[in-house]
Amino acid sequence: MTKWTPDLAGRSGPAYKALADAIAEAITNGTLPTGSRLPTHRDLAWTLGVTVTTITRGYQEAQRRGLVDGAVGRGTFVRGSESLGQPPVMDNRYAVSLPIADGAIDMSLNFPTLTRQAGLLAETLTAVARDTDLARFLTYGPDAGLLEHRVAGAAWLARLGVAVPPERVILTSGGQQAMVATMMAVCRTGDCVLMEELTFPGGKAAAQSLGLRPHGLPMDAEGIIPAALDDACRIHSPTILYTIPTQQNPTARIMSVARREAIVEVARRHRLFILEDDIYGHLMDSPLPTLASMAPERTIYMTSCSKSMAPGLRVGFTAAPPDLVPRIAAGVRVMSWM
Structure with a gap:
């Protein structure tokens, strides 16, 4: 003992x-x-x-x-x-069956470590379950989410450097739904979607599922090369750029402030929308300015709780220019009536 x-x-x-x-x-x-x-x-x-x-x-x-x-x-x-750091063991019905050699480390998925917040999450979910006023949660809700949840989302985004009113926040079922809803809102079948040449596979899958044409951009130590972005805009006439400027997946590269400014300049010149995936932004000790803060008129900013709290929560927040909010919310409604 x-x-x-x-x-x-x-x-x-x-x-x-x-x-x-x-x-x-x-x-x-x-x-x-x-x-x-x-x-x-x-x-x-x-x-x-x-x-x-x-x-x-x-x-x-x-x-x-x-x-x-x-x-x-x-x-x-x-x-x-x-x-403490392991995700819950998944039921075999939902696990992806891939051969893994003895001694190999499976890096196909990453999860936030579950230490003290596991208990806090359990307390919160228990409190929700005990709430006797569940009627408002058991009926159809607004496309962009309940106002109180959008207020909470705005507070969450403010901590990440994106100051927007609740009316510009859209609640999504994780980041993947935000990607699809955004592409549905701004693209038409056959449009070109630019992204890093090595990127999160969900971004490419989202574009392909909508009949869009994903096109990879060359990268250097700071991510997307501005000249390559400029060339791609002239050649392919893309509608939107999907990018992960902070802790890029899978390269972990980080765009400097100067690089972000250069990317924004090219996007403005070509009237290119930017879909900024800031899923790992909370990991930075000294956060860099977001693309959304540099170009709020053409940047759709998205993040979720999957890498900061728990992926099973399926909670994401998207901030968009005012004229795009109802269009993105309509995309959310198509996929899952809130």
């Missing part, structure tokens, strides 16, 4: 939740390695000066968060730090 005594002093909230938080921190910093057996309920209750019920509830909360496993007669054991 591990000789571990949590320090609950200064923690907010009920004591049992503070205990679960302490367990999570101890696993993260290595104090409680994988397989460690936690103190018995009675021993820890006596040490901390709380009731046995408090310890029982704390251990149950930790187990609910996926931190520990317990068995009657054997005790409570730490699942390990690796369980």
Whole structure:
């Protein structure tokens, strides 16, 4: 049995939740390695000066968060730090079956690490489930989302450097729906859609599903080369540029401020719409100005909670020029009546 005594002093909230938080921190910093057996309920209750019920509830909360496993007669054991950063195991019905060699690392998908926010998400979802005023959530809603959700979206976007009123925010089911709805709003069948030569496959799939022509642009260490963008605009007469300027997927390249200004200048000269995918913008310690802040009249900005909170939430926010908001919202309605 591990000789571990949590320090609950200064923690907010009920004591049992503070205990679960302490367990999570101890696993993260290595104090409680994988397989460690936690103190018995009675021993820890006596040490901390709380009731046995408090310890029982704390251990149950930790187990609910996926931190520990317990068995009657054997005790409570730490699942390990690796369980904090892993997404939930998918049902085989939804898993993509790909051969992976022994010892290989599967990098086909990435997920945000689930540490303390897992408990907060569970609390929030539980509160929603217990809400007795569910009528407004169980009927058809506005195409762009409920106003209160658009207000929350505007606040979220403001933290990422995109200051827009709620009326310009559209709620989407993740970033993929935002891509499709935006292309539906601005493109016609057969139009050319520009994107990085190496890019998120969902962007190419969105264009192809609508009968559009994706065209890859050469890149250097800072992403899209402005001269190549200029040439492509003259040759292919594209309607929109889909780009990931920050932590580009899959190259992780970041456009400098000067490069962003050059891209905006070319887009303005050719009257090219920009679809800015800022899914990884929240990872920057010192955020760079968004393309949307540089060219708000022609940039559709999109992000989601898939890389910052949890992909299963399927919550995305799109900010668009005023005249495009109803057109993009109409695209959302076609795919999933809100």
